[in-house]
Amino acid sequence: MADDMSLSPSRDDFAALLDESLGGRDFMEGTVVKGLVVGIEKDFAIIDVGLKTEGRVLLKEFGGEDDSKATVxxxxxxxxxxxxxxxxxxxAVISRDKARREEAWTRLEGVYALNEPVMGSIVGRVKGGFTVDLGGASAFLPGSQVDIRPVRDVGPLMGKEQPFAILKMDRPRGNIVVSRRAILEEARAEQRTELVAQLQEGEVREGVVKNITDYGAFVDLGGIDGLLHVTDMSWKRVNHPSQ
Known part of the structure; x- marks a missing residue:
């Protein structure tokens, strides 16, 4: 019987093992630690983080508003x-949300070091730009980095998961700056290279007028702009391209 009981560690055993693995109170504070859920009370989960110390975390931080919806x-x-x-x-003062942010920062630092894009969603407007959720960490998207050209209505982009380039990370200050424009420019450069290789003199292609000047119009052929000069717009005289 004694042998069977030894196979199931008690809360005191768990606390002792956790204390031994983390090396004491000072090391634990300000870090992500493992805890044991020892109780569910109304809207809270009671968690033993070792050293015989317990803390409370709202169940909604685990994805549930009450014990019937909780994921713990x-x-x-x-x-x-x-x-x-x-x-x-x-x-103990503990937080599951902050643990997620720490996990997200560690993940994003690895992505940033490899200069790779990260998936995120534009979730709100702030002064000078927008807030982007990067799966647990918040980032700032400057208004100038939303698109290659100015965007009048950002509504269709809100809440849509899409790739972003990380321009800057400052963990001590909690600042992350991202760009959607950099991703679009990279894709556009790839399209331009492919298009230039495909273009042939004398062929007919459809394009979209992107800009009109006094001497002509710039037409996007799908990754590269071409100039349609005012003298080539019509057999008749054209006073201004806007006509």
């Missing part, structure tokens, strides 16, 4: 961000 259960091991080992109430 008693006995689960979860990762949380430990802000303080003990507050005035004698409880």
């Amino acid at each position: 259960a008693v006995g689960d091991t979860v990762e949380v961000f430990l802000e303080r080992v003990e507050n005035a109430m004698g409880e």
Whole structure:
């Protein structure tokens, strides 16, 4: 019987093992640690983060508003961000949301180092640009980096998952700057290279007028712009291309 009990570690055993693996209170604070869910009370999950210290996390941080929708259960091991080992109430100050942000930052730093794009969604407007959710971390998208050309209505882009290039990361300040324009320019450059290789003199192609000047119109042929001079617009005299 004693042997069977030894195979199931108690909460004290869990706390001792966690304390031993993390090396003490000072090391734990300000980091993401593993905790044991020891209870579910109304809107909170009670989590033992070791050192016989418990904290409370709102169930909605795990994806549920109450215990019937929660994605955690008693006995689960979860990762949380430990802000303080003990507050005035004698409880640990912990957060699952902050743990997700820390995980996201670590992931994004790896992407940034490899100069790779990251998937995200434009979720809101702020002064000078927009807020982008990068799967747990928030980034700033300057208005000038939304598109190659000025965009009057950003509505269709809101909430749509799409690739972004990370221009800058500052973890101590919590700042991430991204660009959608850089992704579009890269794709456009690839299209331009392919199009130039395909173009042949004398062929007929459809294009979209992108800009009109006094001496002609610039037409997008699908990745590269061509100039349609005013003298080539019609057999008759054209005073201005806008006609």
